[in-house]
Amino acid sequence: MKEKLRQIFAGRQGMDELSKLLFWLGIALFTLALVCGGALGSLLLPLALMAVVLAFVRAFSRNLPLREAENLLLLRWIDKKKHAWAAFRDRFANRREYRYFKCPSCGRWLRVPRRKGKIHINCRCGYTLYRRT
Ligand SMILES: [Zn+2]
Known part of the structure; x- marks a missing residue:
């Protein structure tokens, strides 16, 4: 069993930050779809499913360089937002x-x-x- 799992995950990177984000976004959208129901719910449900499926497709992908580049884009974007927030707080503190x-x-x-x-x-x-x- 352990050996089989090792074979499945060999050469794949598993859940990186982008995959985790997509997964939790999917879960959040799924919950929102259940709470809202109606037309909005039926609109959000496919989006939620797509996000979760995409998270797993990324986790099991063997195209590591491309997955790493996608993940790096997210990490850079988060870093930029963090810097912008810190600068805003600085301006506010010294106003x-x-x-x-x-x-x-x-x-x-x-x-x-x-x-x-x-x-x-x-x-x-x-x-x-x-x-x-
Ligand atoms: Zn200037």
Whole structure:
């Protein structure tokens, strides 16, 4: 029995982060479909099934490089969201001492001290803003 299981899982990566996410997303959608019922339920049920099936297809796939690349995309996306959240918390914590402006040209956040009147703010990209602080 143990040997048979080992043969089945040889060369496969099993549940990585993306597979786990898909699996739990499927379970959540399934629960939601049962709770909602009706038209929405019948719409969510196939989605839930697809997510769970996809999670297992990924777990048993032998195309390891592709599965790893997909998983890396998810991990990078999560990392980006974590950084964005940390930056937001930082801006919120310092909101009494600094004003933050987003550069309209490159999208970078610019931090300037408060209560300095109307000032020119130079972004690293070369764009200059004229704002009241
Ligand atoms: Zn800029």
